[in-house]
Amino acid sequence: MIHLLLxxxxxxxxxxxxxxxxxxxxxxxxxxxxxxxxxxxxxxQHQPDVILMDVRMPLCNGVEATRIIHQRYPWIRILVLSTFxxxxxxxxxxxxxALGYLLKSxxxxxxxxxxxxxxxxxxxxxPTIAPKVFSQLNPITETQRRAIENVLSEREREVIQLLGKxxxxxxxxxxxxxxxxxxxxxxxxxxxxxxxRDRTQAALWAQKYL
Amino acid sequence: MIHLLLxxxxxxxxxxxxxxxxxxxxxxxxxxxxxxxxxxxxxxQHQPDVILMDVRMPLCNGVEATRIIHQRYPWIRILVLSTFxxxxxxxxxxxxxALGYLLKSxxxxxxxxxxxxxxxxxxxxxPTIAPKVFSQLNPITETQRRAIENVLSEREREVIQLLGKxxxxxxxxxxxxxxxxxxxxxxxxxxxxxxxRDRTQAALWAQKYL
DNA sequence: CTGCCGTCATGACATCTGTCACGATCTTTG
DNA sequence: CAAAGATCGTGACAGATGTCATGACGGCAG
Numbered sequence: 018m019i020h021l022l023l024x025x026x027x028x029x030x031x032x033x034x035x036x037x038x039x040x041x042x043x044x045x046x047x048x049x050x051x052x053x054x055x056x057x058x059x060x061x062q063h064q065p066d067v068i069l070m071d072v073r074m075p076l077c078n079g080v081e082a083t084r085i086i087h088q089r090y091p092w093i094r095i096l097v098l099s100t101f102x103x104x105x106x107x108x109x110x111x112x113x114x115a116l117g118y119l120l121k122s123x124x125x126x127x128x129x130x131x132x133x134x135x136x137x138x139x140x141x142x143x144p145t146i147a148p149k150v151f152s153q154l155n156p157i158t159e160t161q162r163r164a165i166e167n168v169l170s171e172r173e174r175e176v177i178q179l180l181g182k183x184x185x186x187x188x189x190x191x192x193x194x195x196x197x198x199x200x201x202x203x204x205x206x207x208x209x210x211x212x213x214r215d216r217t218q219a220a221l222w223a224q225k226y227l
Numbered sequence: 228m229i230h231l232l233l234x235x236x237x238x239x240x241x242x243x244x245x246x247x248x249x250x251x252x253x254x255x256x257x258x259x260x261x262x263x264x265x266x267x268x269x270x271x272q273h274q275p276d277v278i279l280m281d282v283r284m285p286l287c288n289g290v291e292a293t294r295i296i297h298q299r300y301p302w303i304r305i306l307v308l309s310t311f312x313x314x315x316x317x318x319x320x321x322x323x324x325a326l327g328y329l330l331k332s333x334x335x336x337x338x339x340x341x342x343x344x345x346x347x348x349x350x351x352x353x354p355t356i357a358p359k360v361f362s363q364l365n366p367i368t369e370t371q372r373r374a375i376e377n378v379l380s381e382r383e384r385e386v387i388q389l390l391g392k393x394x395x396x397x398x399x400x401x402x403x404x405x406x407x408x409x410x411x412x413x414x415x416x417x418x419x420x421x422x423x424r425d426r427t428q429a430a431l432w433a434q435k436y437l
Numbered sequence: 438c439t440g441c442c443g444t445c446a447t448g449a450c451a452t453c454t455g456t457c458a459c460g461a462t463c464t465t466t467g
Numbered sequence: 468c469a470a471a472g473a474t475c476g477t478g479a480c481a482g483a484t485g486t487c488a489t490g491a492c493g494g495c496a497g
Contacts, residue, residue, distance in 0.1 A: 111361040119349075130344060137337060138354030139329075140361075147350035151321040153364055170443065183428035186484075197483095199445050205485060215453085216484075217427045218393035224431055380473065396454075409475050415455055425483085426454075 019136045022048045022065035024056035024082065025098070026074045030121075034069075037125050044132065053077025060086050065093060067136050070115070072099040072106050080109045087114025094135045098123075102145050111150065117141040168210040176203045180216055181223025229346045232258045232275035234266035234292065235308070236284045240331075244279075247335050254342065263287025270296050275303065277346050280325070282309040282316050290319045297324025304345045308333075312355050321360065327351040378420040386413045390426055391433025 021044055025031040031049055038044050047063040050056035054076045060068065068086065072079040083095050096117035097110045107118055117135045119128065120143050131141045142150060169177065172193075179189045186204070190197045204216060213219050231254055235241040241259055248254050257273040260266035264286045270278065278296065282289040293305050306327035307320045317328055327345045329338065330353050341351045352360060379387065382403075389399045396414070400407045414426060423429050 108364045112364050116357060127344075127347060127349070130340065131349070134337075134340060134344060134351060139337070139341070140350070140352040140357035141344060142350040144348035147326060150360075150364065151350075154318045154322050154360070172444070180427075181431070183424070183431050185425065185427075195444095196446060198447060201483095201485065202445085205487090208485080214393070214485095215395065217390070217395075217430045220427045221391070221393050221430055221434055224434055382474070405474095406476060408477060411453095411455065412475085415457090418455080 019044050019067060019132060020047045020063070020065045021045065021132065022050065022056065022059055022063060022068045024050040024053070024068060024074065024079065025071040026051050027071075038129065038132075041129050044129065053079060053082035056082045057085055057089075060090060060093065064090070067094045067096055067132055069132075070095055070097050070110075072097060072101070072110070080106060080113060083110050083115050084113035094138065096131060096135045096141075098128075102143070102149070104149060107146055107149060108153070118146045119143040120145065169207060173203050173207050173210070176200060177207050177219055177223045178227055180204070180207075180220045181227055183220065229254050229277060229342060230257045230273070230275040231255065231342070232260065232266065232269055232273060232278045234260040234263070234278060234284065234289065235281040236261050237281075248339065248342075251339050254339065263289060263292035266292045267295055267299075270300060270303065274300070277304045277306055277342055279342070280305055280307050280320075282307060282311070282320070290316060290323060293320050293325050294323035304348065306341060306345045306351075308338075312353070312359070314359060317356055317359060318363070328356045329353040330355065379417060383413050383417050383420070386410060387417050387429055387433045388437055390414070390417075390430045391437055393430065 021038060023031050023035055023046060025034075028051070031051075035046050035049060039046055047065050048059040050059050052074045056068065056070065056074075057077070070079040070083060074082075077085075079097060079099070083097065086093060087095060091114070094117075095110075095115045096119065097106075097115045098119055098121055099106060100121050102120060110118060116138070117131055117140060119131055119141070123131070123143060134141050175193060176189060179192060184192070186197045186200045189195075190200045193200070204219065207219055208214065208216075211219065211222060213222060231248060233241050233245055233256060235244075238261070241261075245256050245259060249256055257275050258269040260269050262284045266278065266280065266284075267287070280289040280293060284292075287295075289307060289309070293307065296303060297305060301324070304327075305320075305325045306329065307316075307325045308329055308331055309316060310331050312330060320328060326348070327341055327350060329341055329351070333341070333353060344351050385403060386399055389402060394402070396407045396410045399405075400410045403410070414429065417429055418424065418426075421429065421432060423432060
C-alpha cells in the first residue's frame with residue numbers, strides 16, 4: 018500500500034484528484050496540504066511514501082518545499098505535478114531531490130503508474146520534460162576525450178582542471194608545488210594543444226568537458 | 228500492443244529476457260539483435276515501438292546505436308539496459324535520445340512497467356541513475372538570479388554573456404561597438420558586483436548560470 | 438650509450454587585464 | 468530645475484598573462 022500526500026492550493030483540483038486516486042486499491046491518501054508550509058508539516062506527521070507536489074503555492078512554493086522535505090526525509094519520494102513546464106522549475110525541483118516531474122494534463126492512469134514507479138525509487142519525467150532535462154547534460158564526447166588523452170600530458174591535465182575552477186597562476190603553482198613560471202609554460206602548451214587563445218577559454222573548456 | 232526490439236550480445240540473457248517479456252499480454256518481440264549494427268538494421272525493418280538497448284556490444288555500441296537510431300527514427304523510444312551505471316554511458320545515452328536507463332538487475336515486473344511508461348513517451352531512470360543525472364543540472368538559483376538583476380546593469384549583462392563565450396576585451400568592444408577601455412570598466416564593475424577576482428572566474432560564472 | 442620526451446625552472450619581452458581618477462552625455466526621479 | 472544614476476570615454480599605472488629561448492634532470496626505447 019502506497020501512502021500519498023497531496024500538496025496543491027487549488028481546492029477543487031486537489032479534492033477531485035484525491036477521489037480519483039483513492040479508487041486505486043494500492044493507494045491511500047494520508048494528507049492534503051494547501052500550501053508548501055502545510056506540506057512540510059503534514060509530511061512530518063504522516064510520513065507518506067510519495068508526495069504529489071504542485072509548484073506554485075502560497076507561503077512556500079513547491080520547489081522550496083521539495084528542497085526542505087528532501088533534506089529532512091531523503092527516503093520520501095516527491096513527484097512534482099505542475100501546470101507549466103518552465104525550465105527553471107524543472108531543473109531546480111530535480112536538483113532539490115524530486116524524483117518525477119509531470120504536467121497536470123497527464124491522464125490519471127499514467128499518473129497512477131508514475132506514482133508506483135516513483136514509490137520504488139525510479140525517476141519518471143513527462144514526455145515534454147525529459148528532452149529539456151537531458152539536453153542540458155554535458156557528457157565528454159569521444160573527440161574531446163581523445164584530445165585530453167593524446168594532446169595533454171598528465172601534468173597539463175592537472176593544471177587545466179585547476180584552471181577550470183577559476184584559479185590563477187599563483188594558486189595553481191602553490192597547489193601543485195611549482196613555480197609560477199612553470200605553470201605559465203604548462204598553460205602555454207595547453208593553449209596550443211587545444212587550439213585555444215587564453216586561460217579564460219581554457220577554463221570554459223575545462224568546465225564543459227572535465 | 229507494444230512492439231519490442233531487444234539488442235544484447237549475450238545470447239542466453241537475451242533469449243531468457245525475450246521469453247519472460249513474451250509472457251506479457253501487451254508486449255510482442257519483433258526482433259533480436261546481437262550487436263549495434265544489427266539493431267540499426269532490424270529497427271529499420273521492423274519499426275518497433277520500444278528498443279531495449281545494451282551498452283557494451285561489438286561492432287557498434289549501444290550509445291552510438293542510440294544516436295543513429297534516434298536521429299533516423301525520432302519517434303522510436305529507446306530504453307537502455309546496462310550492467311554498469313557509468314556516468315559517461317548514462318549522460319551520452321540520454322543526450323543521444325534514450326528515454327530510459329535501467330540496470331540489468333532490475334526485476335522483470337519493474338522492467339515491463341518501464342517499457343509501458345517509455346512507450347508513452349515518458350522517461351524512466353533507475354534509482355541509482357536518477358540522482359547522478361539530476362545532480363549534473365545547473366539551474367539558476369534565486370540568489371544568483373537576483374544577483375544578475377539587482378547587481379548588474381543591462382550593459383554589464385551583455386558584457387558578461389560575451390565573457391562566458393571566451394571573448395577578450397577587443398572582441399567584446401567590437402561586438403557592442405564600444406571602446407576597449409569602456410569594456411574594461413564594465414568588467415571591473417562586474418567583478419566587484421559579483422565578488423569575483425578576474426575575467427576567468429566571471430566567464431565560468433556566466434557559463435554556469437547564464 | 439644516445440636520443441627523445443616529460444618535467445621543472447629562469448629571464449626577458451610584449452601584451453592583456455584590472456583599477457582608479459576624471460569628465461562627458463543622457464534619462465529618470467524628486 | 469536639481470540630484471542621481473547609467474552609459475561611454477580617456478589616460479595612467481601595476482600586475483597578470485602568454486611566448487620564447489635556454490638549460491637541467493630523470494626515465495625510457497632503440
